[in-house]
Amino acid sequence: MALVSKSPTIGSINYVIDQISHSEVGSHNLLIHPNMDVLRYIYSGYVKRQLKDGNEIVLILPYYETEDKVREVLTLPDNIVDAVTADVGRRVMTIIQ
Numbered sequence: 001m002a003l004v005s006k007s008p009t010i011g012s013i014n015y016v017i018d019q020i021s022h023s024e025v026g027s028h029n030l031l032i033h034p035n036m037d038v039l040r041y042i043y044s045g046y047v048k049r050q051l052k053d054g055n056e057i058v059l060i061l062p063y064y065e066t067e068d069k070v071r072e073v074l075t076l077p078d079n080i081v082d083a084v085t086a087d088v089g090r091r092v093m094t095i096i097q
Contacts, residue, residue: 008032013042014045016031016042017042017045020046021046021049021050021053036064040065043070043073044073044076047060
């Protein structure tokens with residue numbers, strides 16, 4: 001087992017989302033964020049990008065958020081609803097808690 005250490009990525013929310021989106025499949029990322037609002041921006045932006053641009057399946061296992069709060073964040077007007085509706089014409093969202 002190899003231990004890979006990389007210096008921290010510090011930057012805007014969009015920069016962090018970009019870095020996570022380009023990480024290797026199966027990699028693990030540790031996010032240190034100042035508050036839940038920042039985390040919400042990051043996970044909603046990441047999910048939107050992966051579903052819209054990457055045509056990916058995203059699994060969300062909320063720990064610090066309730067299922068209802070994750071659903072609320074992902075269905076805000078600028079988030080996932082627009083991306084999913086535009087690409088596949090229907091909404092399918094399963095959140096496992």
